[in-house]
Amino acid sequence: MLTQFVLIALLRAQSGSPEHSWDVPGVEVDDNIPEVFLVSGKQRGKCSRPGLVCLSPGGSATLEGIEMRETAAPIIVLARGPQLAAVGAVHKPDPNQPWQVEMVANFKGRSASGPIVVAILDSESPEALQNHEALVVWDVNMQPGGSLGMRFLLTAESGFRPSHSYLLRVVQRQDKIEKILAEGEFHLE
Numbered sequence: 001m002l003t004q005f006v007l008i009a010l011l012r013a014q015s016g017s018p019e020h021s022w023d024v025p026g027v028e029v030d031d032n033i034p035e036v037f038l039v040s041g042k043q044r045g046k047c048s049r050p051g052l053v054c055l056s057p058g059g060s061a062t063l064e065g066i067e068m069r070e071t072a073a074p075i076i077v078l079a080r081g082p083q084l085a086a087v088g089a090v091h092k093p094d095p096n097q098p099w100q101v102e103m104v105a106n107f108k109g110r111s112a113s114g115p116i117v118v119a120i121l122d123s124e125s126p127e128a129l130q131n132h133e134a135l136v137v138w139d140v141n142m143q144p145g146g147s148l149g150m151r152f153l154l155t156a157e158s159g160f161r162p163s164h165s166y167l168l169r170v171v172q173r174q175d176k177i178e179k180i181l182a183e184g185e186f187h188l189e
Helices: 002-015 041-046 126-130
Strands: 035-037 052-057 062-067 075-080 099-106 116-122 134-140 147-154 164-174 177-188
Touching: 041 099, 052 062, 052 075, 052 164, 062 099, 075 099, 099 177, 116 126, 116 147, 134 147, 147 177
Parallel strands: 052 177, 075 177
Antiparallel strands: 035 147, 052 099, 062 075, 099 147, 116 134, 116 164, 164 177
């Protein structure tokens, strides 16, 4: 990504073009790169259980709810747009509209030096879970710590769909062993 910014800056300097990325031909900017942020004390307090991933809307285009389940703990539900969580809701969101997500992961223990992997798996597919087949995977380089905050988009192009549940897992590989730092399940509507 840094290479793209340097390339854009060089092209602008050479051509004298205005500072709009769409004015630079041949350079495609990926808008779905997650934003990593420092977790505040307030955010850490809301997501206080070690090993838990807490999700919430990452922007005004996504709403949050909770689905009560008979056989398991309640699950966070993220809905697109001003969609109402009621039967017969009038508004139908654009099927290409992404879900805006903010994640706070409170690690089971302090992470070590080295990259951390954030992966989202289809929790309704036993094969995907067993084979560790993720819909998206992000590598995060950070200093050792006890939490991670990220904002990202989940899109239909990446395989996410409404009325479906997913598992978000934060892992770190240490000496050929995958250590799960935090995980959490969520549902999209």
